Amino acid sequence: MNPVSILRGGRRARRTGAPGPHTNSASTPAAVGSEPVPLASGPGELWRAQVQRPDLALWVAHCVEIRCAEMGGVEIGGAAGVGSGSGARLDVDRLRAASRCATAELGTGLVRFVVVDGLPHQLFDPTLDVEPDYLDLRDEVSPRAAAEAWMRAELTGPVDFGNDRLARIAVLQIGDAHHLWFSRAHRTVLDGFGAVTLLARAAELYDAATGGGAARPNRALAPSAIDDLDRGYAASQRRRTDAAYWAERLAGAPAYTGLAGEVAPGFGPGELAPADGPRRGDLTVDAVLPGGSDLLVAAERRYGLGSAALAASALAAYLARVTGRTDLVLDLPVPARMGAGLRYSGGSRENTVPLRLHAPVDATVGELLADAHQALVGAVQHQQFRVAAGDGPVAHGPLLQVALSPREIRLTGLDVEIRDLSTSPVVDLRVELAECPDGIVRLGFTANPYRYDEGTLARHHRRFLWLFTRLLEAAPSDLIGELRTEPKVPLRVV
Numbered sequence: 001m002n003p004v005s006i007l008r009g010g011r012r013a014r015r016t017g018a019p020g021p022h023t024n025s026a027s028t029p030a031a032v033g034s035e036p037v038p039l040a041s042g043p044g045e046l047w048r049a050q051v052q053r054p055d056l057a058l059w060v061a062h063c064v065e066i067r068c069a070e071m072g073g074v075e076i077g078g079a080a081g082v083g084s085g086s087g088a089r090l091d092v093d094r095l096r097a098a099s100r101c102a103t104a105e106l107g108t109g110l111v112r113f114v115v116v117d118g119l120p121h122q123l124f125d126p127t128l129d130v131e132p133d134y135l136d137l138r139d140e141v142s143p144r145a146a147a148e149a150w151m152r153a154e155l156t157g158p159v160d161f162g163n164d165r166l167a168r169i170a171v172l173q174i175g176d177a178h179h180l181w182f183s184r185a186h187r188t189v190l191d192g193f194g195a196v197t198l199l200a201r202a203a204e205l206y207d208a209a210t211g212g213g214a215a216r217p218n219r220a221l222a223p224s225a226i227d228d229l230d231r232g233y234a235a236s237q238r239r240r241t242d243a244a245y246w247a248e249r250l251a252g253a254p255a256y257t258g259l260a261g262e263v264a265p266g267f268g269p270g271e272l273a274p275a276d277g278p279r280r281g282d283l284t285v286d287a288v289l290p291g292g293s294d295l296l297v298a299a300e301r302r303y304g305l306g307s308a309a310l311a312a313s314a315l316a317a318y319l320a321r322v323t324g325r326t327d328l329v330l331d332l333p334v335p336a337r338m339g340a341g342l343r344y345s346g347g348s349r350e351n352t353v354p355l356r357l358h359a360p361v362d363a364t365v366g367e368l369l370a371d372a373h374q375a376l377v378g379a380v381q382h383q384q385f386r387v388a389a390g391d392g393p394v395a396h397g398p399l400l401q402v403a404l405s406p407r408e409i410r411l412t413g414l415d416v417e418i419r420d421l422s423t424s425p426v427v428d429l430r431v432e433l434a435e436c437p438d439g440i441v442r443l444g445f446t447a448n449p450y451r452y453d454e455g456t457l458a459r460h461h462r463r464f465l466w467l468f469t470r471l472l473e474a475a476p477s478d479l480i481g482e483l484r485t486e487p488k489v490p491l492r493v494v
Helices: 041-052 092-106 143-154 192-211 223-234 237-249 292-303 307-323 365-381 454-473
Strands: 059-068 111-116 119-124 133-136 167-175 178-186 283-288 327-334 351-358 399-403 414-420 429-435 441-447
Touching: 041 119, 059 143, 059 192, 092 167, 092 178, 092 192, 143 167, 143 178, 178 192, 192 414, 223 237, 237 351, 237 365, 283 454, 292 307, 292 441, 292 454, 307 327, 307 351, 307 365, 307 399, 307 429, 307 454, 327 365, 351 365, 441 454
Parallel strands: 133 167, 327 399, 399 429
Antiparallel strands: 059 178, 059 414, 111 119, 167 178, 283 441, 327 351, 429 441
């Protein structure tokens, strides 16, 4: 049970009734009821994984910290928020109304799953409860701790598709002018891109209501229209072209080029955990990239390439140095939202595509970067095709996630900061490069605890951080075999 739910009957910790209609929403609900539709391959894989392992946490979740600007100087989770400084106060009822309208526009949470002929199907049900909650925790001994515990509980525990709410939004008040705007959705119904789209649209509707203006018309595609696009792609020449590209690109590629060895201990390369017993939590380690965004920007300008190519090249160079392999495959998450309509819509579309790179020790940094750039261009152009659909999660190698230009959530007159609380068990190793306030760049490793131990993960993280920094400082003619992983310490092949 959620540790705060037992307090809802009190004066402070309560859930209020529905706010009044949102008069400035320009909203049209996306879901008007439907017949069962077969789940697309991506959500279908997630559905099967969740049914087989109810203990897996497969949530996309965010917490938007909202403060009155007159609280300036109070820190948010260690980092000061950014706002306009006007001293406005949050109108909780309007934020809840805006959240409800945005949820209806995108169809998020208005989904039920049914099994037809042994296969998972979804149907859209506008009668489902998507009313945003409100919890006033100001009378708690530690309002912040109570709120954090409530949010953690929302993201843990077994999932029952038949009874659990697959999407939820709540406003948690922890001070007179201090709120947490929490959202979470199961990855079968919404991915990370769609989750931020939902919050951004709700913020736009809120600003329109509080400012007395009119919001832009709803540009989200109805779920039925998204289904039509998926069916059209499945029978299209575009899909055949994508399939041919990936078949050629991956011909003769190694099955696994990660750091955990050829055979993972106790389970197959596509499994998240041994079948018996609950899954242990992922291992994590991170650190600040020396030089921060200044170092990255300088390297981008020097090479004329983006941070994704720099990070992919560094990771390939590290894998080559440590494993002795030169033919390497990374995994790359992509939004798979081709066309403007999908970029304003909900749904679960995120895909993971393989990124094949070659990193011989006698190649130059410039040659490796060019190879990475070309691979990234191809991956983006053919991102809609699911290379390993139908067999569950597959790790070709470490998954590289670069989030250096996060989408912002703005509420006029308020200081806000968004925090990603999403949960998704890592198959092998996730390498994440993320930009924080004040130009700080963090490099994090998250690993499957059945493939790595804490000491091994920390050692790889430390060595890769050193090599990545050296690559950012290198000249195009430098050999990748000369990029050190530690100062004056010989590298041992494992």
